[in-house]
Every structure is written in structure tokens, then in C-alpha cells.
Amino acid sequence: MKILVVDDETDVQPLFEQRFRKEIKTGEIELEFAFSGEEAITFMNQHEHEAVLILSDINMPGISGLVLLKHIKEKFEKPPPIVMMITAYGDDENYKEAMSLGADDFLTKPVDFAILKEKLKTFTQ
């Protein structure tokens, strides 16, 4: 399963790679990284249907996570990739807006990878 991680924090890459070290080893999960909304869209356009799951930060300069979410859900229809929003703002407003835009799930920073792994299991099953 290919997962696209979108965050303006570049350190998310080593973090995810280490967190999913075992899954990557077994080939269970393949990780791709984009460090802005624009980069994510470019990747999506180039690798259509490759990423089945997108983990995106909301607060990013430029195209924000919510705009990206809306774009992905509108642009990439059959089948639309699963989009999980991860944000530092764990408030209701952000949650509701993300959900209304078609987000499949909502996580708050700091990310609990145990929970994330659980959720990934449910999506891939």
C-alpha cells in the first residue's frame, strides 16, 4: 500500500520511515513524501492511482491541507484515495470542516502511531 505523507515539516520523513520501519521492510507499506500541497498535487498528477492513502497536514504555507483535500476528493474520483488529515489544531471546527470536505479520518499532533497503524489496518482491510 502506497501512502503519501504531506507535511511542510521535513522531519516527518525520518519519523514515518522509522515508525513504519517494520512495515516498510516487509513491503507492507510504501511511503512517499510531499512537503507542500503543491508538491502533493504534482505527485498525484504524475502517479495517478498509485497512492491509495494520503496523510496530510492542514496548516501549510501555500495550498493548505484542506484545499488539497477538497482538490483530491473532487479531482480524483474513481476511486478517490483515502485522505486522513493530521493537524496540530485538534479543535472541532477544523475537524468538522475536514470531514465536510470528504476527509476519511482526522488525527491530531502529536501523532499516536499505534492509533494510526490501527486505522490503516481498517482502511486496508
Added chain:
Amino acid sequence: MKLFFSACFLLLTICGKAQSFPKKYVDSLTAVALSKKTSHPLILNRDSVLQLLWQAPLPADRIAMFYDIVAYSEELTPEQSLYYHQLILDGAQKRADKVLEASVMAELGFITSRNGNTPGGLKMLYKSLELAEATGNAQAIGIAYNNLGNCYPNNLQISRDYMTKALENARKGNDYLFTSFDLGNLARMFMEEQKRDSALAYFLENYRLAVEKNLEATIPNILLNLSVFDKKNSLQYYQQASLMPFAIRNSVMKSRIASRKATYYLELNRMDSAFYFASEVYNLSATTNLTQQMNALALMLRYYRAVPNTDSTLSYLERYYKLKDSLYGDKVVEQAQSMAYNDMQRQKELIAQKTAYQNRIILYSLSAAALFLMGLAIIFWRNKRKEQQAKKIVQEQKDELEQILDKLKTTQSQLIQSEKMASLGELTAGIAHEIQNPLNFVNNFSEVNKELIGEMKAEIEKGNLEEVKAIASDIESNEDKINHHGKRADAIVKGMLQHSRSSSGVKEPTDINALCDEYLRLSYHGLRAKDKSFNASMNTDYDNSIGTINIIPQDIGRVILNLLTNAFYAVDERRRDALNASPPLNESPMNAPHYEPTVSISTKKIGDKIEIRVSDNGNGIPQSAIDKIFQPFFTTKPTGQGTGLGLSMSYDIITKGHNGELKVTTKEGEGTTFTITI
């Protein structure tokens, strides 16, 4: 007429024995007497002079005209002379001309005294003196004293006393004619005392004065006086004196010359000639000068003694004694003496009065001075009091103002604090976000490390050293990340504290690019936290050659934060405007008329200055507001959303705190750029 005088003069000089001693005197005197300057008309139109007299502005001129009218009395009968005296006296009294009144009264007093009424004459003279002294006019005082001095022929002491005073005053009053008269009189008195040297000195002074000032009227007298010093030729002096125009015009002078001639002939024992001149004197002085007349009678009596003629002798003797009695009778002498005594008393009184007056003046002056000083003291005191009161009022106002100022300062600092708090509020959400991110790494990497250590232990058990090494290096790298993000969180918290703290006011080397970036993120996330729909592109262009610059980081941070917050606010406003204007349905944001809210921050080194630009592509600032944006409390934000202090504080920080410039360029509909130059 002049020809006649010249002829006489020639005749005289030819006769010439007079040349030995006083020739030069006689010559110059004659020249003066005959000069055009002093030539008087023989017949004077007294009434026209009288008219002119009353128009003359100066007392000296009026006195001179008075003497012109009465002195050249050749054709004046004694009655006429008295008439003019009286006329002028009345006129002077009517016009309150005290100076002229005193002078005329002195002359009248003299005439009265000389004509038998000595007490009446002296009364008038003392009255005249009193009047003259009241006016303070030295000329009039001199005239009064001169006439008084002439009224005590038998009392040399009194006469000289008065005459000396007369001379003093005549000199003081620049009255040359009377100076001359007084000098002559005093000289005559010295002669009587046989003090010939003193007398000559006075005569010569008189002579010089007469020549210098053209005093024609005194010249016959001077000639008579000088004759005393040249006895051999004295008759020639008399002759010349009698030829002088004044002597021809003036009967008093005429009789005086005749009297000298009579004495001269008597001494030569030429009784006929003596009698001739004595009878001339007698006739000339019949009504003008009884003393002269008495002297003439004395001469005539001596003649009759030599040429016995009983009837005539008896007749003249009778007249002589009658005159003598009236002039110098015991009673008259006594009266005159007592009047002189009275006058002396009066003088003493006057002096006493004068002293008293002076004392009074001194007293008054001192009192006035004391009053003045007291007044001054009061004024000073009052001024001082007023000053003190003014000072007190000023002090009170100052105190009040200081209180108000203190209040204002407190209010200002409170406002600044609230502005800080407002911006801090804007920051809090941003800070939360900014802290969550590093915390995310700290937590997760430490958890990962925990896992990795577990794995590493397992691999050690297995003895798989290669794997152990790999895990160890991962752990190490993760520790670095933990450390890095921990520091990052620390920096954010410190920055937040710094922002809320009051400025240290101390400039320190600061990485301006890092500062700008930090506040860019803080402000962006701050706004994002408040408004979830908010989004904006951020362009940064940092000049890495800047390094560190010396600034007060909290203050500059506050300025940058403020400018960025405003910029984000501006682009967000425009975004909302665009959203409201665009069709909301079936239009993807990507296809909508594209507005990309963008805030840019850049740094640039220009010479020894640093330029920081904060730009937005918002709506721009309307021209109506551009002049006011740096004013305190000016805000375009809805009430409650802005303090209106942000830009004014920023302006102060840049211009006052860092001697820099804060400029704004804006175009409506295109955006705004703030440029800091420090």
C-alpha cells in the same frame, strides 16, 4: 551828527596831553561810543518802543527796552520820566511781569530816595528786591541791589555790601550794563577809601567790559573814573566825557560831568568857572537828583564865601540846609539806617527761611526718598508676592500636569500592554501550533528510540552486531532530532515570553532573517488558529549576506509581527471579498477567478543599511487613510479588533528606537508594501 562827534574827537586828540597814560583807553572808548553798533537815535519814539516792549519774549529784552525809554531822558522832564516809569510799572503789574516790575520799582525807589523821600524810596527798593528774589531772575536782583547800593552814600559798608551783591547778580544774569555800573561804583568806593590799586583794577575791568560789549552808556562814567588816575589831564577826560553821545542825551550824566568840572575848577581856585558848572549841576539836577543838587549848592556856597554876596549866600545856604535836612536829617538817616537794619534782618530771615526751606526741601526730599523706597519696597514685596503666588499657581499647574502626565503614561503603558496582549492573543494559537509540531517529533522519536533500543537488545541477544550498529546509529540520529525539536519548542516559548515582556531596550546582535521567519510563521499560524478558512501564500526572500545586526530584537520582532499581521489581515479581507463576489455553486476554487492571497517578506543589505520589506497583495490602503495610519488609535479594523496602536508603536520603534525609517507604498486594489530601513 556823527561828523560833529568825529570833529570834537579830533579836536580833543589834537589838544593831546591826555595821551600819556590812558590814551589807548580813551581812544578805544571813544571808538566804541562813536561806533555804529551803539549809536542811539537822539530822539526816541518811546511809545513805539513801549509797544515792542510788551511783545519781547525775553525779560532781558524788556528790561533793556525799559532803560531805553527812561534812561535817555534828555528831552524827558522829570515828570515825563516818572510817567513812563509808572506806565511801565503798571503794565508789568497788569501782565504779572514780576522781573520787569522789580526792575522798574528799583529805579523808581532810587529816584524817590534821591529826591528826598529816602524812607519811601528804600521801601520801594526793598519791595523790588523781594519781588526780584521771588522771580529768581539774577538781572532783576542785581538791578535792585545796585539801586540799594546807591542809596546809602554815607554808609560805605552797607553800600559796598549791596554793590557786591549787585555785581554778583549782574554777572550771573549776563547783565553787562549793570556789571559795568557795579564795577564803577565799587571802584569809586575803593577810591573813597584811598585804595587806588583796587579801584584801578575795577576801573580797568570796567573799561575792558565796556569796550568788549559796546556799553556806550557807561563810557562817560569810565572816562570820569579814569580821570582820577591822570589828575593833570582830568579836565580833558571831562571834556571828552561830556562830548560822548550818552552824556549829551542824559541829563544825569551831564550834571555829573558838570559837577566834576566844578570841583576841578574849585580846586584850581577858579571860582567863576566853578560857580558856572555848579549852577549847571544845580539846574540839571533840580528835579532828578536832589543829592547832586545839594552838592552843587555846597559848591556854590563855597563860591559865595570867596565872593561875598550876603543875600545870595543866605538864600543858597537856606536851600542847602533845607535840602540837606531833607536828605540827611537825623530822622532820615535814622530811618534809613533802621531800614537797612530791617533789611539785614530781613536778609537774615530770608537766609533763615532759605535754610529752613532748604531743610524742608531736604526733609521733603528725604521723606520723598523714604516714601519712594517704601513704595519700591512695597512694589518689590508685591511683585515678590505675586511672583510667589504665580510660582505657586505654576507649581500647582505643574503638579496637576505631572499627575495627568503620569496618568497618561500609565494609560499609555497599559495600552501598549494591551496592544502586546492583543498581538500575543493573535500569537497564542500560532504558538500552540508551532509547539505541537516539535512536540510531535520529540514524543515520536523518543518512542521510536525506545522501540529501537528494544530491538537492539534483541539483536544483541542474537549476536547480530551489524544490525545492532545500524539501530544504534538510527537511535543516535533520532536523538539529534529530539534535541533539535526540543530546542525549537524552547525557542518558541522564549520568543513568546520575550514578546510579552517589556523591551529590554538593549541592542544585541540578532539574526534578522531568523527573526523575520519566526514571526512570519507565528503570525500566519496565529491567524490560521483564529480563522480556519484563512490561508495565504508566503514568499520569503532573505539576504544571507546580512549576518547579524544590532537591534532590540523584541521591538523589531514586534514591528515585523505587526506588519505581517496587517498584511495577512489585508489579504484575508480581499479573499473574503473575492469569495462573496464569485459564484459559489459548481465552481471549484481552482477554476474560480483566481486570487492568490500572498504575503511576502524580504531582507536586503543596502550599503550599511538593512531593508526589510513586508508586502501583501490585499486591497491596499485608501488614500484617505494613508496619512493617519501611523497615528495612535487609528484603525480600519472593526471596533474591538484592533487597538490602533500597532503601527504607531512600530513607527516609534523604528524611527526613535533605531533611527530608521518606516515607509509605506500602496496602490488600491493591488496591495501594500511596508519598508523598514535600519
